[in-house]
Amino acid sequence: MEKGNKEKFSEKMIGILNAGALNLALAIGYRSRLLDIMDAAGAPMSLSGIAAASGLDERYIREWLGIMVTGGIAKLHRGEEGEPLYQLPKEHGDLLCRRAGHQNLGVYTQEIPLLTTCSLEGVMDGFRTGDGVPYSAYPRFQAFMTELADAKHRRVLTDVFLPFVDGGQMIRRLREGIRVCDLGCGEGTAPLLMAAAFPRSSFLGTDLDARVIEKARNIAEKEGLRNIAFAVRDAARLSEDADWKESFDYVTAFDAIHDQTNPPDALKGVRHILKADGAFSMIDIAAGSEHEDNMNHPMGPFLYTVSLMHCMPVGLMNKGEGLGMMWGRQKAEVMLREAGFSQVHVAEIPDDPFNLHYFCRR
Numbered sequence: 365m366e367k368g369n370k371e372k373f374s375e376k377m378i379g380i381l382n383a384g385a386l387n388l389a390l391a392i393g394y395r396s397r398l399l400d401i402m403d404a405a406g407a408p409m410s411l412s413g414i415a416a417a418s419g420l421d422e423r424y425i426r427e428w429l430g431i432m433v434t435g436g437i438a439k440l441h442r443g444e445e446g447e448p449l450y451q452l453p454k455e456h457g458d459l460l461c462r463r464a465g466h467q468n469l470g471v472y473t474q475e476i477p478l479l480t481t482c483s484l485e486g487v488m489d490g491f492r493t494g495d496g497v498p499y500s501a502y503p504r505f506q507a508f509m510t511e512l513a514d515a516k517h518r519r520v521l522t523d524v525f526l527p528f529v530d531g532g533q534m535i536r537r538l539r540e541g542i543r544v545c546d547l548g549c550g551e552g553t554a555p556l557l558m559a560a561a562f563p564r565s566s567f568l569g570t571d572l573d574a575r576v577i578e579k580a581r582n583i584a585e586k587e588g589l590r591n592i593a594f595a596v597r598d599a600a601r602l603s604e605d606a607d608w609k610e611s612f613d614y615v616t617a618f619d620a621i622h623d624q625t626n627p628p629d630a631l632k633g634v635r636h637i638l639k640a641d642g643a644f645s646m647i648d649i650a651a652g653s654e655h656e657d658n659m660n661h662p663m664g665p666f667l668y669t670v671s672l673m674h675c676m677p678v679g680l681m682n683k684g685e686g687l688g689m690m691w692g693r694q695k696a697e698v699m700l701r702e703a704g705f706s707q708v709h710v711a712e713i714p715d716d717p718f719n720l721h722y723f724c725r726r
Contacts (some may be wrong), residue, residue, distance in 0.1 A: 399452060410448070414429075547634065548570070579626070599624055
């Protein structure tokens, strides 16, 4: 029995090592657009053909293709002259390439390699000291988060998510004209999309990072959007701003609250800036608050790793709470009620199996 368990775990470890290697190679293929090039071809391609289409080095591509075919991502064929030909099956491209939209899983392959580059040493130090890792350690990761937001929001935010909010009432109000604030907006993907879709409403995006706010402003100016502004704000200090008290009809936070160093005050700040009849949409990971709640989560190890390498350490800065991505539904509901929200309705989101929608009213 002991030998059998050891052999099973050995097989599991081999699978882990191969999967980790494949993740890194897929991240390279996604970032270099090699996957998109093979997908667009729609037929087997030669090594030289892939190199010509991508403008990349043939020797590097050959080694990368070795990973793709032995890992079952691409198929290996032989041409009439016996030359190797490589094909990305359409059903794989449906999930790996940029055309996949909100079903794009390829974009996520970049996450672990990027976080390893940005924060491995900082996180290792944190194990010894308990200190956090500052946002400034993650410049390339912030750009990735914008790419991820694009993949998630562009096809679903205005066409799927907002029509679902409050039984369709919120999109009606957005069309008529209301004032909206998006917390932790990053480079502004969500509020920019909303501003373009709902010209009668006005939007404000806020983030603690001045660099991403400047980028968001530049995008708004380039796109000619006059109904949106951006501000550098600490969500935990919103309650101190008398000018913002009860000034917004709708507040959104897309995967932003769990990164806060002081999430209880951030949630109180949301309530502070909401009008008496205002509503708050908090979108966050669908998970439980305890480890045993997530034993059958299909992406449990991946999400805990992202939390360990980014969400938790940035939340620990300045002696913060360090909630982490996997804070879970139970803790989220308690914290929302402690922040003063009298109505908290939790629902699954259409076409988004990995997040929950916490819809709250003052």
